[in-house]
Amino acid sequence: MLTKKNSLVVPGTLESLSALRQYTMDACTTAGLTKDQAYGLSLAIDEIATNIMVHGYGKNGLTGNISIVAEITDENVTLVMEDTSPEFDARKLAVPPAESLKKPLEERPIGGLGVYLTLQNVDRFDYQRIGGVNRNSFIIKRAKK
Amino acid sequence: MKITEKKETDVTILVLEGRLDSITSPDAEKQLMAILDKGARKLLLDASGIVYISSAGLRVLLTVTKKINSLGGKIVLSRLGPQVQGIIELAGFTSFLPVFKTTEEALKTLA
Numbered sequence A: 001m002l003t004k005k006n007s008l009v010v011p012g013t014l015e016s017l018s019a020l021r022q023y024t025m026d027a028c029t030t031a032g033l034t035k036d037q038a039y040g041l042s043l044a045i046d047e048i049a050t051n052i053m054v055h056g057y058g059k060n061g062l063t064g065n066i067s068i069v070a071e072i073t074d075e076n077v078t079l080v081m082e083d084t085s086p087e088f089d090a091r092k093l094a095v096p097p098a099e100s101l102k103k104p105l106e107e108r109p110i111g112g113l114g115v116y117l118t119l120q121n122v123d124r125f126d127y128q129r130i131g132g133v134n135r136n137s138f139i140i141k142r143a144k145k
Numbered sequence B: 001m002k003i004t005e006k007k008e009t010d011v012t013i014l015v016l017e018g019r020l021d022s023i024t025s026p027d028a029e030k031q032l033m034a035i036l037d038k039g040a041r042k043l044l045l046d047a048s049g050i051v052y053i054s055s056a057g058l059r060v061l062l063t064v065t066k067k068i069n070s071l072g073g074k075i076v077l078s079r080l081g082p083q084v085q086g087i088i089e090l091a092g093f094t095s096f097l098p099v100f101k102t103t104e105e106a107l108k109t110l111a
Helices: A014-031 A035-060 A114-121 B025-037 B055-070 B082-090 B103-110
Strands: A008-011 A065-072 A076-083 A124-130 A133-141 B002-008 B011-020 B042-053 B074-078
Touching (some): A014 A035, A014 A076, A035 A065, A035 A076, A035 A114, A035 B042, A114 B055, A114 B082, B011 B025, B011 B103, B025 B055, B042 B055, B042 B082, B055 B074, B055 B082, B074 B103
Antiparallel strands (some): A065 A076, A124 A133, B002 B011
């Protein structure tokens, strides 16, 4: 069975993070995800949305919206987030390899963990550029009953 | 992020409450740096009240840890919730930012 929640559209500014979080948590509750899964999905949305707000729109001097829609099937919860900032595929950002996460304090760079945490906390993350739109998809597998 | 400061001999215990994300992290970092500026060199962060941490929060922890180490001090974490602890471990922070289950255990290592 497919459940599709009504989409949410918010301004692409940091003030909108709480609305995106609430939407995500509602979808997690509807789907009956575990606490760990809900935390992971919420974190992934937070990290990518923050990138869009700060870098995609903010640092480029642009304004725009972010939309999010949840689809729940028997197998998966999929959140699709879209924005109109310049093309950006987060998967292409250098993700810290395991060795760099073991580096001593003095050698650890400040930052660069957002995309890594995103990829680690969802079962699948996809990106497409469609027309002038970035589409980021976050997929969590539901536990089998 | 609410930060409450307590003293236990020469250890400064900071009880953190709320979210450590891109909205709250800049202010949390300012508050923590101000505490270092006042001379605190042994910090115990009681994180039982942290309900959420993102990469922005990790950045604050890393910045403060680097700073206190450069000053010859020590910093430890205690009483993390399971999800927050999972993120700290995933980021590989526990090798330089020790995590303890209880405040008592954490205090012993700072003594």
